[in-house]
Amino acid sequence: MRSDGLAALSMRDLGARVGMKAQSLYSYFPSKHAIHDAMFRQGYEEFLAAIDTVDVAVDVADARAEAVRTAEIFFDFCTADSARYQLLFQRSIPGFAPSPEAYAVAVAAYERTVGRLRRYGIERQDHLDLWTATMTGLVSQQLANDPGGRRWRDLLEPAVVMLLDHTRKDPT
Template sequence: MTRPAQLLDRRARRRRETIEEILEVAVEVMTEDGVAALSLAEVARRMGLRPPSLYQYFPSKAAIYNALFAQGARRVAAAAVEAEAAELDGADPLARLRTFQDGFCRWCIENPVLTQLLFWRTVPGFEPSPESFAPAVAHLEELRSRLRAAVAAGQLAPQAASEEAVALFTCLVSGVVAQQFANEPDASYEQGRFTRLVPTVFDMFIARYAPKEHTS
């Protein structure tokens, strides 16, 4: 009665692949038609399936949005950490924070659909589940810890680790990304008129929280 483990693995893997493909195609559809215009029928069509078949993998349309939210939250957090680690392992906290933030912004620009789902909340009835939301909270905590590290290193004033400073930091990033999407949605991260301001807003942040000079 029990099947070979290998076969079960194959089936499980195939199922996972199908789930991944559904999410990928869903992003394609949203890219073309708008985040709020996701249609399961269209996803099925592009996969060569009938709409009912999708319900073997997701119980509802909302579940697909939710899975995409969770996936996006994990990916954007990972992108920031990877950017930071890539070229600056061992660098000072402020330089690390800068690349962390740059990685975050770059991911957002390169993933407009997921960014909109994550940070704009424009889909009529959709609310992410607490589990899907968790990675987003974790990312914010990573940002906080990096601000604290810069303070501890004497590169920023103590207030830079306050909740107000965290909020301000997110506003600066959010603003650049929002303006880039609204005004030049197709520009690359490097060429965007607004994304080019990422280093600028970072400089403004560190200028505001410059540590007091001790002319010892």
């Protein structure tokens, strides 16, 4: 999927990759949808693990540096695997809807992110929405126009500073 996109992988291709016939995969998953669902869940579990690698700064004055680090973790997580990014954040498999089980992991990941942004003073819904829009925008521009490069990745720090300035300037 990483090379050819989300929808490009057939059961036959997948079977060949893991050294099996396609039919044998049905001993592990009842349908292709179930495989997508497992990938969705696993992706969000990986996301939770990635978020937790941010060293939490004890000093509040370091909030800005920590915010940049949080943004970098998110950006690198997304650009490291564009198929995973599409699956988790762009809902781009036609007809795919995660199971309640898998969706619960996604909700947990969102709440973990919100909790982290709150530490940087980003609490209001509109500020959260502007943060996520900016971050996903940087990621998708990077993936679409400079895959493997750093053109938008280098804009992360100015973007975070800009967002924090905006949040501070625009209180409740």
